Amino acid sequence: MLPSPKHHDATESKSVVNLSGPKPCLWLSCLLAAIICFAGSWQPCHASYSGLLVSATSNTPVELGDSLTIDITVKNAGTDWWEYWDYPGWISQALSPSWSTPWSDITYYCWDDVAPGSYAYRTMTLGSSDLPFSAGDYSIQVKTYYNKYDNGTFYLMSGCPKTVSFSIVDVPPDIPGDATGDRVVDDADAEALAANWGKPGGWAQGDFNNDGVINALDAAILAAHWRHGVGGETTELAVPEPSLLMLLLGLILPLLIRRRMAT
Secondary structure (H helix, E strand, O other), rough: OOOOOEOOOOOOOOOEEEEOOOOOOOHHHHHHHHHHOOOOOOOOOOEEEEEEEEEEEEEOOOOOOOEEEEEEEEEEOOOOEEEEEEEEEEEOOOOEEEEEEOOOOOEEEEEEEEEOOEEEEEEEEOOHHHHOOOOOOEEEEEEEEEEEOOOEEEOOOOOOEEEEEEEEEOOOOOOOOOEEEEEEHHHHHHHHHHHHHEEOHHHHHOOOOOOOOOHHHHEEEHHOOOOOOOHHOOOOOOOOOOHHHHHHHHHHHHHHHHHHOOO
């Protein structure tokens, strides 16, 4: 079951776009247009404008599996027109715009403005299948195409995002011994375990076997995975520093002694 959608509100003020009338077209393009129109598609000889929606930023993190809902408000403040809106969407990583994931939930929305001043609300939901599977800053980008017969002025009301920036939080499988969650078992994890030695706690405190207490069993797990990183690979520093080595031995030694006495 997916969590409730997180709503991201734009902070931009009203945006006004003046649109021109129909464009003239050459006989060849008009012929192609007629064929397309007979097929039930859009007549391409009319004026078009893309990218009308303003941008917005949200600081609310979105986790894998969440649904993101964006509300868009539009208003016709000019003459009567017929509109066709297409909202193809994609997710792109902020530092790598060329990388994208299809926004498969959204295809298009169509409606008619019957009089100047009318408006419409549209809600777009990002499905969990479209979320990228790595952490980082991402953007949802919506490209909008507007096609019309008549002149008019188009208003984008406040709260109309084109791009909503958010953070994808990816929680990969835990690495045994990685108390800090930095994807490597190192000094910081040993220090966390030592600081909570003998105390009740969870993973972040060093309870790697989930028995509710931090003890020699957890120290043994940490030592067995020392310097392990993502995928179980080890880094170049595969041996603990001498001080940490002594600490680990001191923590594990009581466990070894008890096991020997038990046998």
